[in-house]
Amino acid sequence: MTMSDDTPVSTLVLPVLLRPILSQLERRDVVASQTLRAALTKAEQAHPGLSYDIVMGILKKGDLNVNLNESILRLQGNASESDLVEYRLNRSEDAFQELNKKSASLKRILSRIPDEISDRKTFLETIKEIASAIKKLLDAVNEVVGFIPGTSGKQAVEQRKKEFVKYSKKFSTTLKEYFKEGQANAVFISALYLIHQTNQIMITVKNKCE
Structure with missing residues (x-):
C-alpha cells in the first residue's frame, strides 16, 4: 500500500529526491548512476509508488522522523531539468x-x-x-x-x-x-x-x- 492512494508525494520521490542523488553519483561513476536511474525508472513505471516505499522503509529502519511532504516540496525547487525530463x-x-x-x-x-x-x-x-x-x-x-x-x-x-x-x-x-x-x-x-x-x-x- 503506497501513499499514492491519498497524496501525490509518491509520484515525486523519484524525480525530486532520488534522481538528483543519482546525478551526484554520476560524477563518480557514470555507468552505475545511469544503470540505477534506468532500473528505478522502469521499476517505478511497473509499480507506481515503489520509490516512495523504498524511502519510507529507509526512514522507518533508521527511526527517522521526517515530514516527507515538506521535504519533497522544498526539494522540488532544487530539481534540475534533467531530473524532471518527463515533464518537459x-x-x-x-x-x-x-x-x-x-x-x-x-x-x-x-x-x-x-x-x-x-x-x-x-x-x-x-x-x-x-x-x-x-x-x-x-x-x-x-x-x-x-x-x-x-x-x-x-x-x-x-x-x-x-x-x-x-x-x-x-x-x-x-x-x-x-x-x-x-x-x-x-x-x-x-x-x-x-x-x-x-x-x-x-x-x-x-x-x-x-
Whole structure:
C-alpha cells in the first residue's frame, strides 16, 4: 500500500529526491548512476509508488522522523531539468516553450512554501504569486491546445485542465483553513497536489503532441 492512494508525494520521490542523488553519483561513476536511474525508472513505471516505499522503509529502519511532504516540496525547487525530463516539452514552438516556463515557475514558487509559511507577511505575498502563476499556466495551456491534433487529444488536455482547476480551488480552501487552524502539513499536501496536476498536464500534452 503506497501513499499514492491519498497524496501525490509518491509520484515525486523519484524525480525530486532520488534522481538528483543519482546525478551526484554520476560524477563518480557514470555507468552505475545511469544503470540505477534506468532500473528505478522502469521499476517505478511497473509499480507506481515503489520509490516512495523504498524511502519510507529507509526512514522507518533508521527511526527517522521526517515530514516527507515538506521535504519533497522544498526539494522540488532544487530539481534540475534533467531530473524532471518527463515533464518537459521538446517542441520548439513558442507556445510549448512558454508552457515549459510557466509550469516550472509555478512549481518553483510552490516549493518556497515550507520556508515562507511561518512568516505571514511573506507568505501572503507568495500566495499572490501562486495565484498569478496559476493563471499564467492556464493561459499557456490554452495556447498549446490549438496545436494538438484530433478532438480526443484536445479533450484529454481539457480534462487535465479541469482537474488542475479543481485542485487549485482546493488549494485556496486549504489556505483559508490554514489561517484559521494552522495546519501547515495540509498546505504542503495541497501544494504537492498542484505540482502533481501540473506534471499531469505536461505529460498529457507531451503524449498528444510529440
